Amino acid sequence: MSDQSDTTTQPDPDTVPGIPDAESLEPTKRTIAILGANGDLAKRLLIPGLGEVVDAARDISLQIIGAARTPQPNEEWRATVRASLEGAGIGARTVDALVSTTEFIPTDASDPDELRALLDACTGSPILYIALPPSAGRKVAEALAQIDLPDDLLIAIEKPFGDDLADAQALNAALADVVPEERLWRIDHFLGNATVLGMLGLRFGNRLLEAGWNAEQIEKVEILYDEELGLEGRAAFYDQTGALRDMLQSHLLMVLALTAMERPDAVTPTDVHDRMAEVLGSVRLWKDDPSTARRARYTEGRVGDRLFPSYVDEPDVDASRETETLAQLLLQVDTPRWQGVPFVLRSGKGIGDPRREVAVHFRRSAAPTGLDAPDGHADTVLRMSLKGGAVHLDLIVTGADDVDGLRRVELEADPGAATLSAYAQVLAGLLQENTLLSVRGDIAEQCWRIVTPVVTAWAAGETPLEEYEAGSAGPTDW
Numbered sequence: 001m002s003d004q005s006d007t008t009t010q011p012d013p014d015t016v017p018g019i020p021d022a023e024s025l026e027p028t029k030r031t032i033a034i035l036g037a038n039g040d041l042a043k044r045l046l047i048p049g050l051g052e053v054v055d056a057a058r059d060i061s062l063q064i065i066g067a068a069r070t071p072q073p074n075e076e077w078r079a080t081v082r083a084s085l086e087g088a089g090i091g092a093r094t095v096d097a098l099v100s101t102t103e104f105i106p107t108d109a110s111d112p113d114e115l116r117a118l119l120d121a122c123t124g125s126p127i128l129y130i131a132l133p134p135s136a137g138r139k140v141a142e143a144l145a146q147i148d149l150p151d152d153l154l155i156a157i158e159k160p161f162g163d164d165l166a167d168a169q170a171l172n173a174a175l176a177d178v179v180p181e182e183r184l185w186r187i188d189h190f191l192g193n194a195t196v197l198g199m200l201g202l203r204f205g206n207r208l209l210e211a212g213w214n215a216e217q218i219e220k221v222e223i224l225y226d227e228e229l230g231l232e233g234r235a236a237f238y239d240q241t242g243a244l245r246d247m248l249q250s251h252l253l254m255v256l257a258l259t260a261m262e263r264p265d266a267v268t269p270t271d272v273h274d275r276m277a278e279v280l281g282s283v284r285l286w287k288d289d290p291s292t293a294r295r296a297r298y299t300e301g302r303v304g305d306r307l308f309p310s311y312v313d314e315p316d317v318d319a320s321r322e323t324e325t326l327a328q329l330l331l332q333v334d335t336p337r338w339q340g341v342p343f344v345l346r347s348g349k350g351i352g353d354p355r356r357e358v359a360v361h362f363r364r365s366a367a368p369t370g371l372d373a374p375d376g377h378a379d380t381v382l383r384m385s386l387k388g389g390a391v392h393l394d395l396i397v398t399g400a401d402d403v404d405g406l407r408r409v410e411l412e413a414d415p416g417a418a419t420l421s422a423y424a425q426v427l428a429g430l431l432q433e434n435t436l437l438s439v440r441g442d443i444a445e446q447c448w449r450i451v452t453p454v455v456t457a458w459a460a461g462e463t464p465l466e467e468y469e470a471g472s473a474g475p476t477d478w
């Protein structure tokens, strides 16, 4: 190319300044080495999620390496990867490309030499993905601290991040010895959920909502994630974890942070994470009372066409552990914006007709006497679905033929299906080295701090473990 052509070329009107044309991009070559590759999470979520990202992006060339302590023949591993990708409907070209380059390397994740060998086998810029139980993260970090690491190494670690507050703090400290925070991704797929991502646009893109997003206008906020699913053979993980740690601590508090935080100056990782950390730092149990948190577990019942055994009769469950399958927290947010507004967080398994949404209940309007709603619930409710991203606004209007009667109508705004699943959205951030959808270390610690008094009270047996029939709505009188 001549010097002159460089200086005289006019911008192509079809190109967007600052965004390179995808066709002209040199693919970034990355290798993701998955510790815990033989686990359910890798097969069910991680590998399909990676497939989705590679399928959707033309600028990523990815090699997957499976790693676990128990050896596995390469052919068997390749078949696993293929089945996992095909089962998720990933395009044939992507499946073939990922299967042809993948391999399995038996690795003891606590052995520095074996981790070194695993990283040496990466042909692209390495990502070490720790998909192991929470208690294993620290051993991996301590082993990594003993070896020279590639400068371009990224580390990703699955949530729950540690077993409790002290463990999360120790894990953060151990990881800080290995990589700087901006090269570390704590994975929470809820951050890739369309509603959670869309919270910023909805809250700060609508002056109508922004102006009323406070205690003066809002009476209560519910963040609910009930599931029809039961244990699904995950006793090894779930029976030691329970709904409080698995869902409320790990995921729903992140949703609360985005719902309740102050306005970030810009949508950059630092600004958004600073605001999230700030608001979580102000969250406490309602009146500091652990007895406001409730727990229950399912008994035998029918969910749709499936008959669930009682949780305690599920395979590999230790009934003496008193693991809850449903947890509810009542929280207060001690910022001027939220004085006196209860935040209810709840998640349960084995629930019939489950609710999965953020519901913002506005205060009742002081309508003139004679306009009272007959059902007594004349409040406006904004409901953001946590499955699919649709937003519903339940508005109170006057009936067409009954000018002094109020009734409720529902407006729906559906942004449509996202191209990437929530999991893939978060993995795309990792592969593109954008930490916006990663959980920063101090935020992970805040989440543990908030639930710690409840963990302690429940361990001491201070709160009864109630029961609900699988397929029911769960306890309704809390």
Ligand SMILES: O=C1O[C@H](COP(=O)(O)O)[C@@H](O)[C@H](O)[C@H]1O
Pocket (backbone or CB within 6 Å): 189, 227, 229, 246, 247, 422
């Ligand atoms: O991380 C987890 O999330 C799922 C619920 O999320 P979904 O996107 O799969 O609906 C939950 O079932 C699981 O217990 C938990 O570990």
